[in-house]
Amino acid sequence: MNLVTETFSGFLSLITGLRITIKQFFSPTITTHYPHQTLPIAKKFRGHIELKWNEETGKPNCTACNICAKACPSDCIVLDGIKPAGEKGKTVTSYKLDYTLCSLCSLCVEACPFDAIQHSNRYNLASVPNQWANMDLVQRYKDQVTRVGKTPYDPYAPAPAAAPAAEPAAPAPAPTAQP
């Protein structure tokens, strides 16, 4: 008797399973057809790092202080900066990131005292490694600024005429020696 009831209830459970799957069959699919469609990436997504810039002036926040490079446990950051003509502080001129080494640990972002770097939203980076192994973040910054219709900040430009007058303390606008 036990076998009979077991068989019967087992059979009913099979029918239930079939009913559930056929319901799925006729419901719309939820696939995003990836290369043709993409989902919006969450703001918090940790892509490789990128330079932030001042929304108004279009100038990068980075002062080439090298703190991030020192904070990085994987030594992926190599950067350089100059003191532009007629400016008080330094500005980054090259910011190289070896992304193959980066562990996306975010220590550089946390270490930066000037809030100058952030994680980007780029996720589809599949390519031959040496195409993105060394990222030039300054170039990326320039591209991004150009894309929003601003002119990227050029640290090598001669100081504007008004600038020395406003800041007499600034000495001769000679590029500083590389640190």
Add this chain to the structure above:
Amino acid sequence: MIESIFKFFTTEPYWTLTRSILYLVGICIFVAANAAYLVWVERKGAGRFQRRPGPTESGPWGLLQPPADGIKLLAKQLMAPPGSDKILFWAAPLMVIAPPLVCLAAIPFGNNVLARDLNIGLLMVFSFGSINVMALMLGGWASRNKYAIISAARVVSQNVAYEIPMLLVVITIIMVTGTMNLQEIIVQQAGGFWNWNILRGIWDFSGGGWGHIGGNLLAPVTFLIFYICMLAETNRAPFDMAEAESELVAGAFTEYGGMGFGVFFMAEYANIVVGCALATILFLGGWQSGLGSGFGTLLTSWGVIGTVIGVGFFFAKMYFLIFSVVWIRWTFPRTQFYGLLNLSWKILIPISLFTLLLTSVLLKLPRLF
């Protein structure tokens, strides 16, 4: 010139030969197209059951996926493992694809769409169907791979276990219909769908009155048993112990690659087609519309068009069954081997024996009074 050649081949004694060749070609195309596109159906179905779209990239709706798969398989090198029995190793895929091809010759797709009207068509289909087991056994054996041999042994015990209830069930059908001619069995199911063997067994509506019980009170159960056995015989999920790709690598096919494996794969689908066609014929009235005898006679009076519509009904039923096979595959997990054998020996065989007994008693009873 062409006309005379045409006439030469379309008049007796050569017409029989031409007809056979035409059917042969037709069946080969039918099997190949089915094997290829059932894979597509399977993938699409698998996708939809999991709320994915299935293949979409190759061609519209992924329709070029099967040719792409075929080209991929053909481009691979055929390799037999060293030390294996080469002849048996390559004979196995051929032996596994041949029976469904032969079986289809006896299967009536329509009013007079069949290659050979055999009086023992049913017997032929089943005897050729059982070659499948031997071919799998050979494949496993010739691979010189202990895992393949073990898997092959598993397949044999599975197929033997399920052959018994299947044949018992078919005997019940033969007892009710009194013939092994598949066309004859279909003709007997003419009229409404209540005349189909799946229901006719309960109550023979055509006769009316007591004493006209169709013979098999458990006909729907019989159909269910046949269907389950068909799944097991064709090694389909949830009984796909032969392959079990996730657990057993590929079971008996472990050593096969390229088109060697592809042929096993195609044979699986060809066997499903044969199995579902058989289920359609034995239980669901074959090419009968099931819309009442009036519609049936109307169809026969329409000649070719009626035949085509009949074939359409046949395919509709057959492909519904095939769809249900896919449906079941993507619903149930693979059974354990004990469960599989228990199901057959402890449940299916006793029930089918019981239906057999019941049928014979019910068929004899009216004659006693």
